[in-house]
Amino acid sequence: MSNKLGLLTLDSHINNYGGLLQEYALLQILLQFGKVEIIDYDVKSELNTFSLKRDIRNFSLGKILRRLNCREKNVYKDISKIVAAREQAFDCFRNSNMVLSDKRYKYPDLYDVDYDIIVCGSDQIWNPDYNIPSFFLNFTNSAKKVVYAASIGKSTLTNRQKVIYGKLMSGLDFISVREESAKQLLGTYIQKEIEVVLDPTLLLSPFEWRKLTIKPQKSEEYIFCYFLELNKDKVAVINKLAKLHNKKIVFIPCLHNEYNSLENNIEGMPLVGIGPSEFLGLIDNSNVIITDSFHASVFSILFNKPFWVLGRKSGNYNMNTRIEMLLKIFHIEERLVDTEKILNCSIDQSNYNYNNIEEMKKLSLDFLYRSCRTSEKGVG
Numbered sequence: 001m002s003n004k005l006g007l008l009t010l011d012s013h014i015n016n017y018g019g020l021l022q023e024y025a026l027l028q029i030l031l032q033f034g035k036v037e038i039i040d041y042d043v044k045s046e047l048n049t050f051s052l053k054r055d056i057r058n059f060s061l062g063k064i065l066r067r068l069n070c071r072e073k074n075v076y077k078d079i080s081k082i083v084a085a086r087e088q089a090f091d092c093f094r095n096s097n098m099v100l101s102d103k104r105y106k107y108p109d110l111y112d113v114d115y116d117i118i119v120c121g122s123d124q125i126w127n128p129d130y131n132i133p134s135f136f137l138n139f140t141n142s143a144k145k146v147v148y149a150a151s152i153g154k155s156t157l158t159n160r161q162k163v164i165y166g167k168l169m170s171g172l173d174f175i176s177v178r179e180e181s182a183k184q185l186l187g188t189y190i191q192k193e194i195e196v197v198l199d200p201t202l203l204l205s206p207f208e209w210r211k212l213t214i215k216p217q218k219s220e221e222y223i224f225c226y227f228l229e230l231n232k233d234k235v236a237v238i239n240k241l242a243k244l245h246n247k248k249i250v251f252i253p254c255l256h257n258e259y260n261s262l263e264n265n266i267e268g269m270p271l272v273g274i275g276p277s278e279f280l281g282l283i284d285n286s287n288v289i290i291t292d293s294f295h296a297s298v299f300s301i302l303f304n305k306p307f308w309v310l311g312r313k314s315g316n317y318n319m320n321t322r323i324e325m326l327l328k329i330f331h332i333e334e335r336l337v338d339t340e341k342i343l344n345c346s347i348d349q350s351n352y353n354y355n356n357i358e359e360m361k362k363l364s365l366d367f368l369y370r371s372c373r374t375s376e377k378g379v380g
Helices: 017-033 053-057 061-072 076-097 159-169 180-187 206-210 232-245 261-265 276-284 294-302 321-329 339-344 355-372
Strands: 003-008 034-038 117-120 144-150 174-177 194-196 222-226 248-251 288-291 307-310
Touching: 003 017, 017 034, 017 076, 017 117, 017 276, 017 294, 017 355, 076 276, 117 355, 144 355, 159 180, 174 180, 174 355, 180 194, 180 321, 206 276, 206 294, 222 232, 232 248, 232 261, 232 288, 232 339, 276 294, 288 294, 294 307, 294 321, 307 339, 321 355
Parallel strands: 003 034, 003 117, 117 144, 144 174, 174 194, 222 248, 222 288, 288 307
Antiparallel strands: none
């Protein structure tokens, strides 16, 4: 009898390129173990594991002022159109490629789900800034509980966070994380094996990803700039880089669905209506990618494209941990550079060493095979 699997990850309706593509990849892999559907869960209906700090930040004075500023500059309506076009592209991708549960769950409706195996992952599901208890599958005692490639997204945790994570992980049957640093952080707080596995996007081949890509209409050479955290230094250096190498800049505006005045200073072309397939196409057809994104780096490597990473922080936290782990796998740690140094880099280098990735891919698939081949709990 075929198992029924549920996949729980970041909000399946979020319009985040890396988040949705990792969800797609894991869904494809899990299909070999039985019938699979994504648990359509409204993560906003559940409180943060640690505090309300992040929810309060969503109503911060800064955000309110930025939105008022948009209205004053008469660009708010344009931003609404940009966001709507992106949402439409994402919805089109979901409808064509994803299998969601018939019901949209809110907390505590998750206690009613009925699956033989529930897999939670991947991406930053264990980042303490927006982590919720359900990402530790605490809502079921009947299903086998598997966590695949959880990422903390940070290099450190407070002692309180470590203790709470240890308690939350105690009910899991199989645990894997995406970074060695996460294993080290959590390993001393739980008497269970924690394995390090690849992000789901690295489990599919370039051929499989290219079946999804939509090629951009642009024919001239371009630099694809994709930044989750845009600042003045990044804007200045990409403008200089484009002039230095006589390339056009293309970028996706309003990534966080709000006005960012720094985008006005980018001497390039904003692209509207970009969905996951177009995002893949922009990377695969670019001359070089400049980014601070983990998943943009992943697809640059898979498509054998030249790319450089400019680091980012969230407050005092270093957000480069997962990218550093990725670059280490391919022996290209030098791709993470300071903004002032990138102008001296040769931007057309690729030819990555894929030897390590094949072994890690085998180990990652083996983890999923051992954890998902049967619904019996504790079978390893």
